Each structure stands twice: as C-alpha cells, then as structure tokens.
Amino acid sequence: MTSGQDGATTARPTSRDVARAAGVSQAAVSLVMGGKWRGRVSEATAERVRAAAEGLGYRPNLAARNLRTGRTRTALLVVPALTNEFFAGVYTGAARVAAEHDFGVVLYPSPDGIGPARDPFPNARAALDGVLASSMAADALTDLRGGDDLPLVMLDSDPAGSPGATTVNLDLADGIRQLVDHLRAHGHQHFLHLASAVDSWTFDVRARELAARTADSPGTTVRTVRSALTVEDARATTERALRTSGLVEPTAVICDDDKLAAGACKAARRMGLRVPDDLSVTGFDDLSLATAIDPELTTVRLPAEEFGAHGMRALLAVLDGRAAETAPLPVRLIVRGSTGPAAPRP
Incomplete structure (x- = not known):
C-alpha cells in the first residue's frame, strides 16, 4: 500500500x-x-x-519472486584485499552488471588473502546464488562453497586448477609480449625482473611469458628478484639488486605491478640514476599511481571494471544454464615517460 x-x-x-x-x-x-x-x-x-x-x-516483489524461484539474487565477490585499486574496479563493474539484472553483490575480502576463504555466512548456500572470486585459487573457496554446491566463476585464476568452475581471465601473456617488444624496439637486452613475492597464478603467467619471450633472443639476459607488494620493499629490493647486478648491468626493470615500479623508480633516484636516461622502468595494471610519479609510468593497462562486468555476465550465464563467454579480455600497453632508449653498458 x-x-x-x-x-x-x-x-x-x-x-x-x-x-x-x-x-x-x-x-x-x-x-x-x-x-x-x-x-x-x-x-x-x-x-x-x-x-x-x-x-x-x-x-x-523480489522477496516473493525469490521464494517462488528458490533464488536469493545475491552473488558474493571474494577478493584478496580491499586496499588494491584493481579490485575496487572489479567490484564496480560486477555490481553494475548485477544491478542491471536485479542482483545484489556482497563484497568479501578474504581474511587470509589468497589463502582459504572462510564462509562469512551461517550458510552461504542458503544466502547466495553464486560466487565470483578474483585472483585466488579455486580450492581456496572449497569451505565457502560447501564443496561444489555453489556456482563459481574465477577471475584472474588458473583454468587448469579450477575444476568445476568457470574461469574468465585477462590476456596477461599478451601484455608481457607488448611490453617486451616495446623495450626491445628501444634497444634493451638486459632486464631486471622485479617480481611479486605473492605465490599466485597471475604472477606466474607474467614470469613464464617473460622467460619465453626472452629465451630465444641471443645476448638477452633476465635476472629475477622478488619483493613484497609495497613501494618501500620494492625500493629496497631494487637497490640491492642494482648494487649486485653481476657482469651485465640491466638497462630496464620489468615490474609485476605499478607499486613495484614506483619502488624501482625511487631506488633509481636514490642511486643517482635517471629514469629513463640511465634505466627504463615498466609496471603492470595502470593504477592511478602510474601517473602520480615523475616521469609517468609505462605500464600495461588492465581493464578492471570491464573485467568485473565480464565476470558477472559469466556468472549470470552459468546460473541461467547458458554457455559463458570466457575468451581472455585484451590488455593494452600504455607508453609514458619511464621508458626510453637503452643506455650503453660496459
């Protein structure tokens, strides 16, 4: 009334x-x-x-419709952390598509990061229609799903390690290919790979593609060091690596994400190196941080909002018994001031 x-x-x-x-x-x-x-x-x-x-x-009357259909019209989005700008974009895109279909999205940062996610409900199966999880392993959702009861769509996750789940990914390998081709076109052959210390599929893909892209190139060297995903840890790790670079000094630092790249730029300045005149630096993600540093960062742009939207469309398709669109989403290299011609090395 x-x-x-x-x-x-x-x-x-x-x-x-x-x-x-x-x-x-x-x-x-x-x-x-x-x-x-x-x-x-x-x-x-x-x-x-x-x-x-x-x-x-x-x-x-959604309540009446839910009783009639046995649906809650609620999906759970599980992410490793809320502090990462990328996951905020994923949520925005997923929530937008969900709202278009009268669905709600509950955002749940896993207390243990990429580790096993605990059930935030007395009974997730009764409270949810499905789960969307970003940058995690499928087996981390086992307890939350109650086995394989809840439909699951995995974002940025290993398809081979996600039995019973639908996977939607970004074309990360192509992002690395674009990045390496860009650096090679500027004469770079000696790389320092500042890799994430987080053990996850998304970073493994980047490392494998970098190795594959440089293995068949005579005279190319790649040295990998690992850092926690903070600017200060990246700075300290890069400084140590550059001071102990070995026989050939790197002319470019390839970083697994933009925070690591910001730390690498900071390390270069502290060591009296100019970016990009003495050392080129690249990132991955294209976070707002990429344009907040000087020079601005050359990085691979990941379309986080569209990624979240694509994942939610896939979950809705699974719930409706339709085939989900799972082709990898394209990514794009954004060239800015942090890369340039390779400086001569002795």
Missing part, C-alpha cells in the same frame, strides 16, 4: 496492472521484469512493458 498526497491509502500497482497497461500477458511482464525476455518476447514488447511499469511506479 502507498499513501497519496491527501493521506489516502492506495494499492501498489501489480503485474496485472502493468500487463493491462502494456496490452500483454502477466507472463510477459514477469519475463521482462525478470530479465529473461530475450528470445521469448520482442524488443518492442519489452520496451512497452518497461514503459508501463515506470509509468505506474511498479516494482517487482
């Missing part, structure tokens, strides 16, 4: 009212308002139903 301006109580519009106003059946109204009209009613009919619903101020 609703209250009018004169205080009188009026009945809320029902699906029957919408059907009458649009000149369609109640079944058609249910399909359109439930987002399942494609292939069943025409676009023109769907638009007519939406217009009638808006004109009447009609809103579906």
Whole structure:
C-alpha cells in the first residue's frame, strides 16, 4: 500500500496492472521484469512493458519472486584485499552488471588473502546464488562453497586448477609480449625482473611469458628478484639488486605491478640514476599511481571494471544454464615517460 498526497491509502500497482497497461500477458511482464525476455518476447514488447511499469511506479516483489524461484539474487565477490585499486574496479563493474539484472553483490575480502576463504555466512548456500572470486585459487573457496554446491566463476585464476568452475581471465601473456617488444624496439637486452613475492597464478603467467619471450633472443639476459607488494620493499629490493647486478648491468626493470615500479623508480633516484636516461622502468595494471610519479609510468593497462562486468555476465550465464563467454579480455600497453632508449653498458 502507498499513501497519496491527501493521506489516502492506495494499492501498489501489480503485474496485472502493468500487463493491462502494456496490452500483454502477466507472463510477459514477469519475463521482462525478470530479465529473461530475450528470445521469448520482442524488443518492442519489452520496451512497452518497461514503459508501463515506470509509468505506474511498479516494482517487482523480489522477496516473493525469490521464494517462488528458490533464488536469493545475491552473488558474493571474494577478493584478496580491499586496499588494491584493481579490485575496487572489479567490484564496480560486477555490481553494475548485477544491478542491471536485479542482483545484489556482497563484497568479501578474504581474511587470509589468497589463502582459504572462510564462509562469512551461517550458510552461504542458503544466502547466495553464486560466487565470483578474483585472483585466488579455486580450492581456496572449497569451505565457502560447501564443496561444489555453489556456482563459481574465477577471475584472474588458473583454468587448469579450477575444476568445476568457470574461469574468465585477462590476456596477461599478451601484455608481457607488448611490453617486451616495446623495450626491445628501444634497444634493451638486459632486464631486471622485479617480481611479486605473492605465490599466485597471475604472477606466474607474467614470469613464464617473460622467460619465453626472452629465451630465444641471443645476448638477452633476465635476472629475477622478488619483493613484497609495497613501494618501500620494492625500493629496497631494487637497490640491492642494482648494487649486485653481476657482469651485465640491466638497462630496464620489468615490474609485476605499478607499486613495484614506483619502488624501482625511487631506488633509481636514490642511486643517482635517471629514469629513463640511465634505466627504463615498466609496471603492470595502470593504477592511478602510474601517473602520480615523475616521469609517468609505462605500464600495461588492465581493464578492471570491464573485467568485473565480464565476470558477472559469466556468472549470470552459468546460473541461467547458458554457455559463458570466457575468451581472455585484451590488455593494452600504455607508453609514458619511464621508458626510453637503452643506455650503453660496459
């Protein structure tokens, strides 16, 4: 019931009212308002139903619909941390697509990072329709899912290590290829790889592709050192590596993410090296940090929002019994001031 301006109580519009106003059946109204009209009613009919619903101020009774369908229309997005800008973008994209389909998204940062995620509900199976997890291993979700009961879509995760789950990934390998090709075009052959100390598939892909991309190039050297994902740890690790570089000094530092790259730039300045005149530095992600440092960072842009949206579309497809689109999303090298021609080395 609703209250009018004169205080009188009026009945809320029902699906029957919408059907009458649009000149369609109640079944058609249910399909359109439930987002399942494609292939069943025409676009023109769907638009007519939406217009009638808006004109009447009609809103579906989600609680009743959930009881009827056995669905909660709620998905859980599990991420390793909330402090990472990338995961904020993933959530924004996922929540946008979910809202378009009358779904809610609960964001859950796993207390143990990429480790096993505990069930944040008394019974996740009863509270959720499905799980979307970013940058984690599928077996980290076992307890939360209650085995394989809850549909699961994994983002930025190993397809081979995710049995029973749908995986949606970014084309990380192509990002490394673009980056190495860019540096080679500037004459770089000697690289320091500042790798993440986090043991995860997403960083393993970058390392494998870097090794593969440089292995067949005579005269190319790659030295790998690992750092925690903080600017200060990256600075200290880079300084140590550059002071003990061995027979051939690197002309470029390839970093697993932008925070590591910011630390590498900081290390170069402390050692009296100019970026990029003496040392080129590259990142990965294209976070806001990439344009906050000077010179601005050459990095690989990961479309976080579209990635989250793509993942939510995949989860909705799984819930509807449809084939999910799982082709890797393209990434793009963004060239800025932190890279240039290779400096001569003795």
